[in-house]
Amino acid sequence: MYGATDYDAIKKAAGDMPVYGHWKSFTTENGLPADKAYCVRIDGDRVLVGTNHGLAVYEDGKWTNYTTKDGLGHNGVLAIDVSQLTGDVWLGTLGGLTRWSGGSFYTFTQLNSGMPNDVIYSVICDGKDVWVATGGGAGHYDTYKDQWEIYMERNAPMHEPWTYGVCAGDGKIWIAAWGGGVIEYNTKTKKFRDYTDPDEQMELDVFPDDGVVHDITTGVSYADGILWVATYFGVNRYDGVHWKTYFDKDSGLLSNFNNFNRAVGPVVYFCTDKGLSTFNGKTWISYQRNENNTGGKVLITNGPKLTDRVKTTSYNVHTSLSHNFVLGVDANEKEIWIATSHGVSRGERIK
Amino acid sequence: MMKKKKIIWVVVVLVVAGLLFIPFHRFAREHVNYMTATTDHPLKCTSCHLHMADRGPVYDLVNKTYISPYNLAVSPDGSRLYVVGQEANVLLVVDVADGKVIDKIPVGKRPHTVVVTQDGKNAYVSNQWDDNVYHIDLTTLRITDTLPTGNGPAGMVLSKDGKYLYVVDSYSNEVSIFDLITGQEKRRLLAGVNPTGAAISPSGKWIYVTSRRVLPRPYRQPLSTEVTVIDAVHQRVKERKKIRDAYLMENAAFTPQGDLALITLTRPKNLIPSIQVEEGFMMTHGFGVLLPDGRIIQLLTDEPNAYYSNPFDVVISRDGKKAFISSAAVDMIQVIDLDSVRALIARSTPEELQLYANHRGISNRYVIRRIPVGSDPQGMIISPDGKYLYVTEKLDDKVAIINVNTLLKEGQIDLGGPRKITMARKGRRIFNHAGGTFQNQYSCYTCHPDANEDGLIYNMAGVGMGRNVTNTMSLYNIGKTRPYKWNGHNQSVYKQDGYRFSTYLTRTEPFNYDDLDALVAYIITGIHNPPNLRYNPDGELTAAQKRGEKIFFRTHTKDGREIPLKDRCYTCHPPPYFTNRQLEDVGTLAETDDSIPFDTPDLADLFLGAPYMHDGRAATLEEIWTKYGSEDRHGIVSDMTKDELNDMVEFLKSIRDPRYYTRDYSEEYKPLLEHIKIYDPPIVEHKKQH
Numbered sequence A: 001m002y003g004a005t006d007y008d009a010i011k012k013a014a015g016d017m018p019v020y021g022h023w024k025s026f027t028t029e030n031g032l033p034a035d036k037a038y039c040v041r042i043d044g045d046r047v048l049v050g051t052n053h054g055l056a057v058y059e060d061g062k063w064t065n066y067t068t069k070d071g072l073g074h075n076g077v078l079a080i081d082v083s084q085l086t087g088d089v090w091l092g093t094l095g096g097l098t099r100w101s102g103g104s105f106y107t108f109t110q111l112n113s114g115m116p117n118d119v120i121y122s123v124i125c126d127g128k129d130v131w132v133a134t135g136g137g138a139g140h141y142d143t144y145k146d147q148w149e150i151y152m153e154r155n156a157p158m159h160e161p162w163t164y165g166v167c168a169g170d171g172k173i174w175i176a177a178w179g180g181g182v183i184e185y186n187t188k189t190k191k192f193r194d195y196t197d198p199d200e201q202m203e204l205d206v207f208p209d210d211g212v213v214h215d216i217t218t219g220v221s222y223a224d225g226i227l228w229v230a231t232y233f234g235v236n237r238y239d240g241v242h243w244k245t246y247f248d249k250d251s252g253l254l255s256n257f258n259n260f261n262r263a264v265g266p267v268v269y270f271c272t273d274k275g276l277s278t279f280n281g282k283t284w285i286s287y288q289r290n291e292n293n294t295g296g297k298v299l300i301t302n303g304p305k306l307t308d309r310v311k312t313t314s315y316n317v318h319t320s321l322s323h324n325f326v327l328g329v330d331a332n333e334k335e336i337w338i339a340t341s342h343g344v345s346r347g348e349r350i351k
Numbered sequence B: 001m002m003k004k005k006k007i008i009w010v011v012v013v014l015v016v017a018g019l020l021f022i023p024f025h026r027f028a029r030e031h032v033n034y035m036t037a038t039t040d041h042p043l044k045c046t047s048c049h050l051h052m053a054d055r056g057p058v059y060d061l062v063n064k065t066y067i068s069p070y071n072l073a074v075s076p077d078g079s080r081l082y083v084v085g086q087e088a089n090v091l092l093v094v095d096v097a098d099g100k101v102i103d104k105i106p107v108g109k110r111p112h113t114v115v116v117t118q119d120g121k122n123a124y125v126s127n128q129w130d131d132n133v134y135h136i137d138l139t140t141l142r143i144t145d146t147l148p149t150g151n152g153p154a155g156m157v158l159s160k161d162g163k164y165l166y167v168v169d170s171y172s173n174e175v176s177i178f179d180l181i182t183g184q185e186k187r188r189l190l191a192g193v194n195p196t197g198a199a200i201s202p203s204g205k206w207i208y209v210t211s212r213r214v215l216p217r218p219y220r221q222p223l224s225t226e227v228t229v230i231d232a233v234h235q236r237v238k239e240r241k242k243i244r245d246a247y248l249m250e251n252a253a254f255t256p257q258g259d260l261a262l263i264t265l266t267r268p269k270n271l272i273p274s275i276q277v278e279e280g281f282m283m284t285h286g287f288g289v290l291l292p293d294g295r296i297i298q299l300l301t302d303e304p305n306a307y308y309s310n311p312f313d314v315v316i317s318r319d320g321k322k323a324f325i326s327s328a329a330v331d332m333i334q335v336i337d338l339d340s341v342r343a344l345i346a347r348s349t350p351e352e353l354q355l356y357a358n359h360r361g362i363s364n365r366y367v368i369r370r371i372p373v374g375s376d377p378q379g380m381i382i383s384p385d386g387k388y389l390y391v392t393e394k395l396d397d398k399v400a401i402i403n404v405n406t407l408l409k410e411g412q413i414d415l416g417g418p419r420k421i422t423m424a425r426k427g428r429r430i431f432n433h434a435g436g437t438f439q440n441q442y443s444c445y446t447c448h449p450d451a452n453e454d455g456l457i458y459n460m461a462g463v464g465m466g467r468n469v470t471n472t473m474s475l476y477n478i479g480k481t482r483p484y485k486w487n488g489h490n491q492s493v494y495k496q497d498g499y500r501f502s503t504y505l506t507r508t509e510p511f512n513y514d515d516l517d518a519l520v521a522y523i524i525t526g527i528h529n530p531p532n533l534r535y536n537p538d539g540e541l542t543a544a545q546k547r548g549e550k551i552f553f554r555t556h557t558k559d560g561r562e563i564p565l566k567d568r569c570y571t572c573h574p575p576p577y578f579t580n581r582q583l584e585d586v587g588t589l590a591e592t593d594d595s596i597p598f599d600t601p602d603l604a605d606l607f608l609g610a611p612y613m614h615d616g617r618a619a620t621l622e623e624i625w626t627k628y629g630s631e632d633r634h635g636i637v638s639d640m641t642k643d644e645l646n647d648m649v650e651f652l653k654s655i656r657d658p659r660y661y662t663r664d665y666s667e668e669y670k671p672l673l674e675h676i677k678i679y680d681p682p683i684v685e686h687k688k689q690h
Helices: A007-014 B002-036 B045-049 B057-064 B338-347 B350-356 B423-431 B493-497 B499-506 B515-523 B543-552 B621-626 B642-654
Strands: A020-026 A039-042 A046-051 A054-059 A062-066 A076-082 A091-092 A096-101 A105-107 A122-128 A129-134 A137-142 A147-149 A162-167 A172-177 A180-184 A191-193 A217-223 A228-230 A232-240 A243-246 A258-264 A267-272 A274-280 A284-291 A296-301 A312-317 A327-329 A333-342 A343-349 B071-072 B082-085 B090-095 B100-106 B112-116 B122-127 B134-139 B142-148 B154-156 B164-169 B175-178 B184-190 B193-200 B206-215 B224-231 B236-244 B252-254 B259-266 B283-290 B296-300 B312-315 B322-327 B332-337 B369-371 B377-382 B388-393 B397-405 B409-414
Touching: A007 A296, A007 A312, A039 A343, A039 B388, A046 A076, A046 A091, A046 A333, A054 A076, A076 B122, A091 A122, A096 A122, A096 B134, A137 A172, A147 B642, A162 B642, A172 A217, A172 A228, A172 B515, A180 A217, A217 A267, A228 A258, A228 A267, A258 A327, A274 A327, B002 B493, B045 B515, B071 B112, B071 B377, B071 B388, B071 B397, B082 B112, B090 B112, B112 B388, B122 B154, B134 B154, B154 B206, B164 B193, B175 B193, B184 B224, B184 B236, B193 B224, B193 B252, B206 B252, B206 B259, B236 B296, B252 B312, B259 B296, B283 B312, B283 B322, B296 B350, B312 B377, B322 B338, B322 B377, B332 B338, B332 B377, B423 B515, B493 B499, B493 B515, B543 B642, B621 B642
Parallel strands: A039 A076, A039 A327, A076 A122, A122 A162, A162 A217, A217 A258, B112 B154, B154 B193
Antiparallel strands: A020 A343, A039 A046, A039 A333, A046 A054, A054 A062, A076 A091, A091 A096, A096 A105, A122 A129, A129 A137, A129 A162, A137 A147, A162 A172, A172 A180, A180 A191, A217 A228, A228 A232, A232 A243, A258 A267, A267 A274, A267 A327, A274 A284, A284 A296, A296 A312, A327 A333, A333 A343, B071 B082, B082 B090, B090 B100, B112 B122, B122 B134, B134 B142, B154 B164, B164 B175, B175 B184, B193 B206, B206 B224, B224 B236, B252 B259, B259 B283, B283 B296, B312 B322, B322 B332, B332 B369, B377 B388, B388 B397, B397 B409
16 A cells, blocks of 8 residues: 555556546536536547536536537436547437537437437447447437438347447447347448357356356447457457456456446546446556545556456555546546546546 | 312311310310319410420420529639539530630539639539539549539538538538548538538638528427538538528628628518418518627518519628629519628617518618619629629529629620520529519529428418418429329319419419419429439439338238228329329328318428428428327338338338339339229319319
């Protein structure tokens, strides 16, 4: 255990992993429309936060909030993505998919469009295409052709149509399907394949690193050629050939209960019920708030898995997350933002 | 003997002719009376039987291909004009000094706009019905490249550095941005609904894109239409300006100083009954002023008892002191004194400025001249030296030359179109001109832009105020789909556009019979649909559309129950026009509707946009069933899953005008369709079966 906020020591221990500190938290007291935040996305000089009382935008040190009165499909905003092509913001809500473009909102619902279901857990933009993971299947909207396609258990290898996450990269789409593991869709061949838990065991992982840790998946994210999978029972790394499985008991992962994950470059961020874990395949760094004060811990594990020689080192810091139940995350070269069940936090990247 | 025989023959012929003449004349009279819904329309067989052929040798014999100049550009040295011939599919190169056409470059279908690069060496022409832009080398006058665009490329603008071309995709509601170095489309941005015009600010930072159709809104609520503001530096949509209570915003222009941007607009009062036409309050016309501080001011160019309808283009003089607006439906160029506009805005309170949007008594404060020009003035351009304004006279095949200083029309360039004015061409002039409406308030074209529909819902106030509100119907394929009106009461276009039309719509004298003949000839023969390139570019259906087609032609529910013939999609909507022309009740009557069945609409123009149903209450095709058709009266849909409904909608969007089809539905679905009765409208009243 190291003394409070010794960032030089933390940086030294972290190697090439980014380290975040000097956390600042925001709640309704600072202008957020609600304390419960589901998702966060950094968009240039502004930050977009989805809460259960609308969309909050942080820009120039101020929060501006948008609700259904402004045209949002629903005040429960569960997912956000920004189209790199157009700059349009796509918002997955509990009442449809809202496109926020040039200051105007337009909402696709299951009644007014070909969208599969109004409960949108995840949304991503892949060039001109928008993909959503919904309670009624995955949906693909081709903005050029104005055409929706729905993928569910009848036309895709899903166990049921409930989908939780979606990501894109290198000509493929991956869908985190409840009970169906990970569904991979090749955008060129338009063929599916699925990755399910090989041991088919709900409560335990019989053979290590044999595939997806569990058929109930909660998030997928792809970057730098690696697919990262989040579940309520551990997480996975897949390089296209080999699967690796990580649990809280055998790695630096804070908890097996993972709500969401996001990969940015070589680093993946896992949103758990016990804090935030980050990992680049070699080193784990986790952030956890203390129970009795606003300070917290930075936990560093210099190895993918715990062994007799690889241990976790804990560092105390003065500032930490606003809450350990983390639901969303986004990061860039300068900062990290997390959405939690009680507030939003911004961490500064320690250089 | 021979003489006697001749006399007998003559007598026989006369007697036979006399005997035949009486019943024939009687039949002809009944026929014409029925078709025109009058008793005194002249018995002129050629009116219909020669001029109503919409294709084939007779059509070719009586019709001509006109140039129909639409938009134009000028070379940087002012020596040449480049004129888009919309109907002839050409780009005309005009020598300004000689006033002669020196070259005709064939371009794509339905060219819309031409822009010329700053060095004068290259031109780009948008081909609205080919979904591409031609790059033309002006030194060789040859097409050197084709840039595929979104659907319906229309207005265009070059970035200030000349590196990017912004193309407004009018049917797919987008703006395509091309990198002119690579020739590749870099990105597409979402625009308003049916965008057409584009203008760039003097700084090059902002591009304004105007739209014609209104934005989606709650049913029967006030309308607004979008001006899309693009940040040309970051190539992102910065703002969507909602222009309240206005639509048909065809074009925009910035002053050289950048202190004002002007847009053309029309203000429809579609939520009030059409009786208001006589009160002078149904359609007003003018322009919007968009200020850098975000304010939007609307000013009318109309007067208390005179309207200047269908403003199309707007250009501004080099000194920023005058704006010119082509008022297409009254054959006028209106000249706006911009200093007066600036002063009016500066000294008026916000409340006063809001009032001016409906004020027809103040246009004399800023409209300083109205210059008569030829038929249907459209695109305009000012010469590089700022001395002349060139205006296309679309339905005259000419370009007017106006002196910017004297404000006089000094000449005309004849583009060499056919000399003969055909019946359909005359009808098109009537269609586009507001002369048949009370105080020139609007033309047929106003509610039927491009002969389609304007997307608005009107209360024609025939029987009762506020009752029987109706969604404007497209005129595409109208010759093949009678009867007309949502109630099917009009058996012909003659009746539709005859004296009843004047009673409910134009609120003035009906068209005289010669004009009516011409108008009907145009409506029946001269209107052509755009191809459905977005949803069905080549006639090959996508996998989803094929699945949807199977659903459309299905005879059994998913659990094997036979669907009664009356409840099958194809029964009421059989190809090729996807209407059986019969009246049906599909459970869509509103409380404010009379208890009547509705004329089954054809489906060939669904792809062009919302709203749908007789009163326009469905904002999307999906809503026809998800919100308003769940009782299985408008087809059997309750056994369908969401993805199956999607497939059917995809098929509906794929439907095209039959003249673009290569498929023979009647052969493909022969066993199904041979039992379907398509209503064959009677030609005289006593044979009426309907």
